[in-house]
Amino acid sequence: MKDKISIVGAGLVGSLLAVILKQKGFEVQIFEKRTDPRKSKALEGRSINLALSQRGIKPLKLAGVYETIEPYLIPMNGRMMHSKDGDLTYQPYGKEGQFINSVSRAQLNQLLIESAEAAGVQVFFDHKCKDVDFKKNFIVFENGSKVESDLIIGTDGAFSAIRKKLQITDRFNFSQHYIEHGYKELCIEPKDGNFRLEPNYLHIWPRGNFMLIALPNNDKTFTCTLFFPFEGSPSFDSLNSIEAVNSFFKEYFNDALELIPDLADQFFNNPTSTLVTTKCEPWNNNRSILLGDAAHAIVPFYGQGMNSGFEDVRLFIEKAEEMDWDWDKVLPSYSSMRKKDADAISELALHNFIEMRDHVGDPSFLKRKKLEAQIQEKFPADWIPLYSMVTFSDMPYSEALRLGKIQKKIMDDVLKEDNPESKIDQAISQFNALKKVD
Amino acid sequence: MKDKISIVGAGLVGSLLAVILKQKGFEVQIFEKRTDPRKSKALEGRSINLALSQRGIKPLKLAGVYETIEPYLIPMNGRMMHSKDGDLTYQPYGKEGQFINSVSRAQLNQLLIESAEAAGVQVFFDHKCKDVDFKKNFIVFENGSKVESDLIIGTDGAFSAIRKKLQITDRFNFSQHYIEHGYKELCIEPKDGNFRLEPNYLHIWPRGNFMLIALPNNDKTFTCTLFFPFEGSPSFDSLNSIEAVNSFFKEYFNDALELIPDLADQFFNNPTSTLVTTKCEPWNNNRSILLGDAAHAIVPFYGQGMNSGFEDVRLFIEKAEEMDWDWDKVLPSYSSMRKKDADAISELALHNFIEMRDHVGDPSFLKRKKLEAQIQEKFPADWIPLYSMVTFSDMPYSEALRLGKIQKKIMDDVLKEDNPESKIDQAISQFNALKKVD
Numbered sequence: 001m002k003d004k005i006s007i008v009g010a011g012l013v014g015s016l017l018a019v020i021l022k023q024k025g026f027e028v029q030i031f032e033k034r035t036d037p038r039k040s041k042a043l044e045g046r047s048i049n050l051a052l053s054q055r056g057i058k059p060l061k062l063a064g065v066y067e068t069i070e071p072y073l074i075p076m077n078g079r080m081m082h083s084k085d086g087d088l089t090y091q092p093y094g095k096e097g098q099f100i101n102s103v104s105r106a107q108l109n110q111l112l113i114e115s116a117e118a119a120g121v122q123v124f125f126d127h128k129c130k131d132v133d134f135k136k137n138f139i140v141f142e143n144g145s146k147v148e149s150d151l152i153i154g155t156d157g158a159f160s161a162i163r164k165k166l167q168i169t170d171r172f173n174f175s176q177h178y179i180e181h182g183y184k185e186l187c188i189e190p191k192d193g194n195f196r197l198e199p200n201y202l203h204i205w206p207r208g209n210f211m212l213i214a215l216p217n218n219d220k221t222f223t224c225t226l227f228f229p230f231e232g233s234p235s236f237d238s239l240n241s242i243e244a245v246n247s248f249f250k251e252y253f254n255d256a257l258e259l260i261p262d263l264a265d266q267f268f269n270n271p272t273s274t275l276v277t278t279k280c281e282p283w284n285n286n287r288s289i290l291l292g293d294a295a296h297a298i299v300p301f302y303g304q305g306m307n308s309g310f311e312d313v314r315l316f317i318e319k320a321e322e323m324d325w326d327w328d329k330v331l332p333s334y335s336s337m338r339k340k341d342a343d344a345i346s347e348l349a350l351h352n353f354i355e356m357r358d359h360v361g362d363p364s365f366l367k368r369k370k371l372e373a374q375i376q377e378k379f380p381a382d383w384i385p386l387y388s389m390v391t392f393s394d395m396p397y398s399e400a401l402r403l404g405k406i407q408k409k410i411m412d413d414v415l416k417e418d419n420p421e422s423k424i425d426q427a428i429s430q431f432n433a434l435k436k437v438d
Numbered sequence: 439m440k441d442k443i444s445i446v447g448a449g450l451v452g453s454l455l456a457v458i459l460k461q462k463g464f465e466v467q468i469f470e471k472r473t474d475p476r477k478s479k480a481l482e483g484r485s486i487n488l489a490l491s492q493r494g495i496k497p498l499k500l501a502g503v504y505e506t507i508e509p510y511l512i513p514m515n516g517r518m519m520h521s522k523d524g525d526l527t528y529q530p531y532g533k534e535g536q537f538i539n540s541v542s543r544a545q546l547n548q549l550l551i552e553s554a555e556a557a558g559v560q561v562f563f564d565h566k567c568k569d570v571d572f573k574k575n576f577i578v579f580e581n582g583s584k585v586e587s588d589l590i591i592g593t594d595g596a597f598s599a600i601r602k603k604l605q606i607t608d609r610f611n612f613s614q615h616y617i618e619h620g621y622k623e624l625c626i627e628p629k630d631g632n633f634r635l636e637p638n639y640l641h642i643w644p645r646g647n648f649m650l651i652a653l654p655n656n657d658k659t660f661t662c663t664l665f666f667p668f669e670g671s672p673s674f675d676s677l678n679s680i681e682a683v684n685s686f687f688k689e690y691f692n693d694a695l696e697l698i699p700d701l702a703d704q705f706f707n708n709p710t711s712t713l714v715t716t717k718c719e720p721w722n723n724n725r726s727i728l729l730g731d732a733a734h735a736i737v738p739f740y741g742q743g744m745n746s747g748f749e750d751v752r753l754f755i756e757k758a759e760e761m762d763w764d765w766d767k768v769l770p771s772y773s774s775m776r777k778k779d780a781d782a783i784s785e786l787a788l789h790n791f792i793e794m795r796d797h798v799g800d801p802s803f804l805k806r807k808k809l810e811a812q813i814q815e816k817f818p819a820d821w822i823p824l825y826s827m828v829t830f831s832d833m834p835y836s837e838a839l840r841l842g843k844i845q846k847k848i849m850d851d852v853l854k855e856d857n858p859e860s861k862i863d864q865a866i867s868q869f870n871a872l873k874k875v876d
Binding site for chain 2: 170172173178
């Protein structure tokens with residue numbers, strides 16, 4: 001097992017994968033276009049935070065790095081919804097003891113890069129990929145160096161350079177689709193050294209066509225993210241003055257406004273970012289393959305971008321072990337197994353935006369969630385809510401999507417009844433029958 | 439009207455557009471990455487031929503070039519289906535006097551480039567686009583030259599360099615999707631100076647998952663095109679020996695095999711090509727815009743690739759005249775008007791492959807076509823078959839698609855009746871009602 005493996009992209013997925021492949025005995029190198037974040041501070045600060053859950057935790061444990069990371073996690077037990085009047089409604093994510101974890105992308109990335117280096121992986125920063133020869137299996141970098149490998153893995157994110165090279169090979173299907181919304185991050189500073197909102201929740205201000213969310217950070221700040229249309233009214237376009245921003249927040253997010261005294265400064269100084277879904281096929285070409293966002297970038301509304309990328313790593317390694325590291329078999333086999341699941345989480349993530357921004361505040365949505373909790377409590381082995389299948393299990397995403405669609409239809413019917421609670425047994429038999437038939 | 443317009447791509451759409459814009463008084467230049475085909479012979483010979491119909495003819499007349507082109511056209515009145523046994527079935531494309539026209543891409547392109555030059559357009563060959571600055575409105579070519587313009591138009595085809603530059607601008611949606619089939623061209627030579635098949639038809643050998651077609655050329659040859667899966671059995675993969683090719687043709691296309699004595703030579707010497715659909719949005723960015731395949735490449739099965747591109751030219755010019763050549767208004771207005779029609783013909787073209795390869799030989803399909811002809815004859819003002827709406831009219835493609843879907847549903851219902859002919863009046867009232875409601 002002396003194969004030489006080149007990983008392009010030292011992000012979360014690439015660095016985790018490097019740790020495991022090195023442990024398996026391979027010669028592993030990572031090439032990253034950016035400068036070492038420990039030297040440049042580029043990745044530090046309050047960049048976007050992520051929600052680590054089951055699918056991400058399992059591969060971290062497989063790599064033996066979870067214990068290093070655990071101290072940096074902040075559990076979030078459920079959603080805390082903020083109404084326009086500042087009323088709070090709590091909705092747990094799952095059963096007692098089930099939670100997701102807020103973690104800083106920058107911190108997690110640094111821990112993983114250090115774990116890779118500690119394991120003996122060579123990490124080359126300032127290496128921007130210029131070209132790939134998929135037939136002869138080498139990469140050329142913009143600094144002139146050329147690297148031959150037995151295996152090339154592209155983990156270089158939504159705008160992957162490796163994927164751009166695949167895109168001009170024959171019969172490569174590709175799509176990039178931006179949603180009509182962008183996002184802007186805003187920071188809630190601590191007060192007297194304390195969090196200014198309850199820390200163990202994901203806070204949501206659902207407002208129909210847009211929303212604000214807030215996740216806790218280790219330094220007692222919250223990172224708020226406004227998901228907002230680029231055009232229309234209101235939109236990033238229409239909020240074009242300090243007055244417009246302040247009066248908009250006063251109307252829609254008044255309790256948050258009070259926690260961000262320098263709102264307008266942040267609003268006009270912080271960038272407005274886009275949200276893209278990318279799909280492509282095939283992920284593999286000869287001895288090269290894409291993993292994580294490079295293969296399937298998704299919108300962040302199910303909190304599954306990083307988790308699905310880490311799960312890619314676990315499934316890739318499992319498939320490789322099963323096939324005795326015969327890459328010519330592993331690459332197509334892994335890709336054809338995983339593609340439908342990447343498509344499924346892509347669809348789920350787009351749909352969850354509508355749920356988060358538009359439905360979570362609804363009385364009818366809360367009624368639905370409450371009934372579903374009752375069903376789950378009565379038949380815990382039969383009925384697992386969709387959110388839990390995605391977040392707290394590692395069943396294939398495509399299976400979660402399929403079951404979720406059946407559940408939705410049954411719930412729609414039951415909720416039309418005068419006394420939905422009396423129909424729970426009937427709903428379960430129907431569900432168990434349909435589960436198999438499909 | 440002294441605006442300087444740069445057109446990138448001297449293909450069919452670019453050269454026709456140049457003729458018209460020059461006639462309108464603009465300073466027009468075309469930049470083409472290839473060498474002048476008149477010098478290189480690269481475009482000559484028996485390259486793919488096209489089917490020119492109403493949507494393509496109208497803009498050629500607008501440009502005053504139709505009379506130059508007409509002598510090169512060969513009318514095709516309908517489909518001539520070849521069964522496995524060599525039996526022929528004829529199906530007219532439309533009413534008496536309606537036909538489509540076989541024309542060589544290379545010949546037509548040369549005539550249009552010459553028309554552009556005759557009109558005073560400068561055509562620069564060997565100019566490969568390297569970069570575009572959409573803000574400052576200039577193009578840089580690989581030979582080092584830099585051209586500033588008031589308007590940049592990308593008519594550089596399915597793999598457009600201009601579109602590749604747009605693809606890395608923010609919020610540009612893009613997809614490229616290859617179908618599972620490729621194609622290979624084969625030539626039927628004349629015998630004793632005559633066509634070896636009846637010339638005024640588009641010949642089809644429909645065989646379920648694949649098909650062969652043949653279109654007549656001016657030199658009395660036919661260009662045959664085999665549309666065939668890349669993988670599976672049979673496929674381009676599986677036909678890997680002279681014996682395999684000959685026995686496959688003997689089984690499926692025996693009457694064609696007799697007309698191509700050097701079949702295996704041609705089969706292994708001619709390239710196998712892919713079939714791609716591309717979509718993107720927005721087509722315009724500041725003072726740049728995409729037209730034709732660069733904006734919307736489609737599969738060839740409705741014979742509308744060139745026709746839709748020429749129609750783009752007509753609609754773009756009409757919109758520009760309507761808006762008094764105010765490009766800042768024309769570009770977004772044309773794009774938002776035309777996008778839904780490009781999407782519609784893209785869908786229709788993919789669907790027509792299934793019809794051509796799988797249904798046209800069916801007795802039930804022929805029964806449907808016959809009934810539809812009866813409806814049309816009885817109510818010519820009310821019911822125009824989908825093929826005719828697409829091919830012999832210039833109603834928006836999206837409207838043709840919408841009406842075609844209503845027609846299909848009505849036909850499905852009527853054909854379930856014992857005596858479908860007796861239901862024609864009923865079908866028409868239903869159609870006229872649904873047409874409006876939608």
